[in-house]
Amino acid sequence: MPAIYYGGYDITYILILIPVLIFSFWAQASVTGTFNQYNKITNKRRMTGYDAARLILDRNGLYHVQIEHISGNLTDHYDPRANVIRLSDAVYGTASIAAVGVAAHEAGHAVQYATGYGPIKLRASIVSLTQFASQWSIYILMFGILLQFGVLAYVGFWLYAVVAFFQLVTLPVEFNASRRALTALEEGGSLDREELGGAKKVLSAAAMTYVAALLSALVQLFRLWTIVSSNNKRRR
Numbered sequence: 001m002p003a004i005y006y007g008g009y010d011i012t013y014i015l016i017l018i019p020v021l022i023f024s025f026w027a028q029a030s031v032t033g034t035f036n037q038y039n040k041i042t043n044k045r046r047m048t049g050y051d052a053a054r055l056i057l058d059r060n061g062l063y064h065v066q067i068e069h070i071s072g073n074l075t076d077h078y079d080p081r082a083n084v085i086r087l088s089d090a091v092y093g094t095a096s097i098a099a100v101g102v103a104a105h106e107a108g109h110a111v112q113y114a115t116g117y118g119p120i121k122l123r124a125s126i127v128s129l130t131q132f133a134s135q136w137s138i139y140i141l142m143f144g145i146l147l148q149f150g151v152l153a154y155v156g157f158w159l160y161a162v163v164a165f166f167q168l169v170t171l172p173v174e175f176n177a178s179r180r181a182l183t184a185l186e187e188g189g190s191l192d193r194e195e196l197g198g199a200k201k202v203l204s205a206a207a208m209t210y211v212a213a214l215l216s217a218l219v220q221l222f223r224l225w226t227i228v229s230s231n232n233k234r235r236r
């Protein structure tokens with residue numbers, strides 16, 4: 001009875017999808033809320049996001065890594081191809097606890113890259129494949145099913161598995177960058193003990209959005225697996 005078979009899987013899918021969606025919304029709200037809260041508090045040394053990132057880069061001998069300004073909200077990132085840190089409106093020139101925390105995190109990525117930290121190298125090596133996979137995997141899978149070409153459907157599935165794997169590799173990269181940031185801010189005396197607690201809250205909230213992205217990818221992967229495998233069973 002294929003209808004019940006399908007129905008069973010759909011219910012399982014919805015049951016795991018709902019908590020993951022709730023968690024994702026919570027993580028997003030939490031990072032915005034925590035950032036806004038600690039972006040209102042000026043740090044005692046009046047250090048801007050730019051200052052914090054520059055200090056950490058220079059202390060690690062990374063004088064050549066540039067820091068640029070980028071528009072948008074929470075758009076801060078480190079670009080390994082250009083070897084440039086881009087800091088957003090609310091971070092670049094702001095002397096808050098949150099701005100210093102976020103900027104130090106991005107500097108942490110530059111240090112990871114410079115020191116050959118394994119997970120960031122692995123992540124960089126699969127960026128192109130991941131971009132291709134996230135764009136085309138679903139179409140390839142659907143074409144495989146439509147054309148009754150099972151191998152193609154599985155290729156689509158495994159391509160999506162690359163996307164999920166990329167999200168998995170992102171976790172150690174992100175957690176490690178935050179750990180480096182907090183250590184650098186503490187050792188350099190940029191933030192005091194109380195301020196460090198605030199920066200840690202902002203970075204932990206940001207890390208949860210990456211956990212949410214991984215969980216969402218895994219839920220999607222599960223759904224694709226049920227589609228591909230049930231299609232294969234029906235054909236047999």
Ligand SMILES: [Zn+2]
Pocket residue numbers: 105106109173174177
């Ligand atoms: Zn990061």
